[in-house]
Amino acid sequence: MEIQHEQQASKGSFTAYESGKLLGEMTYSKAGPTMIIIDHTDVDEAYKGKGVGLALVMEAVAYARNNNIKILPLCPYAHSVFKKKPEIADVLR
Numbered sequence: 684m685e686i687q688h689e690q691q692a693s694k695g696s697f698t699a700y701e702s703g704k705l706l707g708e709m710t711y712s713k714a715g716p717t718m719i720i721i722d723h724t725d726v727d728e729a730y731k732g733k734g735v736g737l738a739l740v741m742e743a744v745a746y747a748r749n750n751n752i753k754i755l756p757l758c759p760y761a762h763s764v765f766k767k768k769p770e771i772a773d774v775l776r
Contacts, residue, residue, distance in 0.1 A: 684735070686742045695719070697739045697746075699726075706730045709739040709761070711754075718753045718776055719743070721761040740764045747774040 684706065687698050693713050699706040707726035711719040721743060726735045740761050747754050753776035756762040765775055 684738060686738060688742070688746065697742045699735050699739055707735040707739060709736075709743065709758070711743070714755065717751070718755060719747070720755045721758045724758050724760040736760050737764060741771075744771045744774055 685700050687700065689696050689698070694710065695713070696708055696710045698708045705727065707724070707730060709721060709724040711721045714720050721740075724736050724739060740756075743754060743761075746752075752774070754761075754765075754774050755776040756765050765771060
């Protein structure tokens with residue numbers, strides 16, 4: 684699985700692909716220079732339960748750590764990942 688990160692002025696996304704097929708996408712909004720708000724995660728029905736959503740959240744966590752920013756997970760799925768994984772609380776806002 685390959686995850687691509689795209690960023691515009693105030694929005695961004697992490698998108699998962701495999702062999703050119705879109706598996707899922709997680710979108711966020713920037714809230715100033717030190718925080719992003721994850722607002723939506725969507726995984727193709729055929730790939731639900733196969734770790735695609737988790738991979739997208741973990742890619743956002745790596746991005747946050749590398750850029751010294753925090754994440755506010757308003758998306759219910761992303762929020763649930765943060766509740767289940769205390770080891771990523773360092774980037775939680």
